[in-house]
Amino acid sequence: MLQKELYGHFHSDEHHFVDKAWDWVERAAENHAVKLTDFLDPRQAFILSSLVNRHPDVHCRMDGGYPQAERRRALIAPDYRMLEDEDMEMAVLAVSSGDGKFLTLEHGDYMGAILGLGMKRDKIGDIHVIEGGCHCLVTRDAADYLHLNLSQVHRVHVQTELLPVEKLVQANVQLDEITLSVASMRMDGIVSDVFRLSRAKVLIPIQAGRCRVNWKVEEDPSKPLKEGDLVSMQGFGRFKVLEVEGVTKKGRIRVKIGKYA
Structure with missing residues (x-):
C-alpha cells in the first residue's frame, strides 16, 4: 500500500x-x-x-x-489548471488599542487571545507584532468571527479592523544574538546552553517529542546541528544557528545563535 x-x-x-x-x-x-x-x-x-x-x-x-x-x-x-490568479482567501486582522499598553504585549498574547475564542490554529497565519498592535493573517472564513469577537488581549481592550492582504505591515524580526563555546554540535548541548537548562532537564522534552529541528520532530539528543537550522522547544521558545565561527585553541566550537524574542 x-x-x-x-x-x-x-x-x-x-x-x-x-x-x-x-x-x-x-x-x-x-x-x-x-x-x-x-x-x-x-x-x-x-x-x-x-x-x-x-x-x-x-x-x-x-x-x-x-x-x-x-x-x-x-x-x-x-496540472492543467492555472493557479497564479486564484483567490487564496486571506485577510489581515489588524488589532489596535489607544491606551499605549501594547508595549507589553507579545506574539504569544495575541495567539492566546485568538485561540481562547475557540479558533483553530490552522485558521491563523503569521502574526506580526508592530507598533500600536499587530497584523495577523487569517483565513477569510474566520475573519468576520474574529473581527466581531476579539475585544481583549491579555486584559488590554482592543479594536479590530479587517484589511486586504496588500495592507499587511510586517514586523521587524529581531534576534537576540549570543555566542556559545560548545564541545560539539550535538543538539542537547546547544539547547541546554541556549535555554540555560541542565543537560538532564533538556533530555526529557527532547525524548518526549517536544523539540523540533526545521519544524520536524527530533527525538535524538545527539543529532548534530548545522548553520541555518531552526530549533524550537515547546514551552521554551526557538532559536536559529546563525554561524559556526570556528574552533578555539582548546578544541571547542564557537557558535553564533540567534534567539527569537
Missing part, C-alpha cells in the same frame, strides 16, 4: 497529515478536484510538496500573504 511506503519518510506523528495530504493529491488527480487548505506550517508544506511531486498530474501553489511567510495556504489542483 502506497501510504505505508510514504510513512517510512516521515515521523509517526506526521502520518495523520500524510494521509490527509495524499487524499488531497489523489482527489486532484482522479476527480479533478481543487483543494484550498488552511494555513500549513513549514513542515506540513514540505510534506505536501513532497507528495505533490510524486504525482505527475497534480501541482500546487502556496501563499502566506507575503513572500517570506512561514505559515502558508496551499491550493492543490490538476
Whole structure:
C-alpha cells in the first residue's frame, strides 16, 4: 500500500497529515478536484510538496500573504489548471488599542487571545507584532468571527479592523544574538546552553517529542546541528544557528545563535 511506503519518510506523528495530504493529491488527480487548505506550517508544506511531486498530474501553489511567510495556504489542483490568479482567501486582522499598553504585549498574547475564542490554529497565519498592535493573517472564513469577537488581549481592550492582504505591515524580526563555546554540535548541548537548562532537564522534552529541528520532530539528543537550522522547544521558545565561527585553541566550537524574542 502506497501510504505505508510514504510513512517510512516521515515521523509517526506526521502520518495523520500524510494521509490527509495524499487524499488531497489523489482527489486532484482522479476527480479533478481543487483543494484550498488552511494555513500549513513549514513542515506540513514540505510534506505536501513532497507528495505533490510524486504525482505527475497534480501541482500546487502556496501563499502566506507575503513572500517570506512561514505559515502558508496551499491550493492543490490538476496540472492543467492555472493557479497564479486564484483567490487564496486571506485577510489581515489588524488589532489596535489607544491606551499605549501594547508595549507589553507579545506574539504569544495575541495567539492566546485568538485561540481562547475557540479558533483553530490552522485558521491563523503569521502574526506580526508592530507598533500600536499587530497584523495577523487569517483565513477569510474566520475573519468576520474574529473581527466581531476579539475585544481583549491579555486584559488590554482592543479594536479590530479587517484589511486586504496588500495592507499587511510586517514586523521587524529581531534576534537576540549570543555566542556559545560548545564541545560539539550535538543538539542537547546547544539547547541546554541556549535555554540555560541542565543537560538532564533538556533530555526529557527532547525524548518526549517536544523539540523540533526545521519544524520536524527530533527525538535524538545527539543529532548534530548545522548553520541555518531552526530549533524550537515547546514551552521554551526557538532559536536559529546563525554561524559556526570556528574552533578555539582548546578544541571547542564557537557558535553564533540567534534567539527569537
